[in-house]
Amino acid sequence: MNSSVSSAVASHLAWYKSSYSGAEGGQCLEVAAGTGVVYVRDSKAVAGPVVRVSADAWSGFVGSATSTRGF
Template sequence: MSTTDKLAWFKSSYSGSEGDNCIEVSLRPGAIHIRDSKDKRMRPLTVTPEAWAMFVGK
């Protein structure tokens, strides 16, 4: 089991019910992990909370 398996992942409420073209996000202190919902074996992208806030426009 990898470290990312222990993270609490969630999808956006804007994700469709079909499960296509979605990302999952796990919020941790000091790091935001982002992965493709269709291929959870891939290593997630990890960014700072500041970079995530700029990406989502907050």
């Protein structure tokens, strides 16, 4: 189940953006790992909402996304 996280919690996480994201920004997501969960946010709205998903759900999403893109 997805749930939102407060900005105070999100500010203490180590956020990462894909190496495929250009230096000029754009439409990017950032992710941060927690214990058994992955946090996701919009890189342009770092104080905005943060979504929390299980590590298994994130792994399934990434696997599905990469298999359809041919990576």
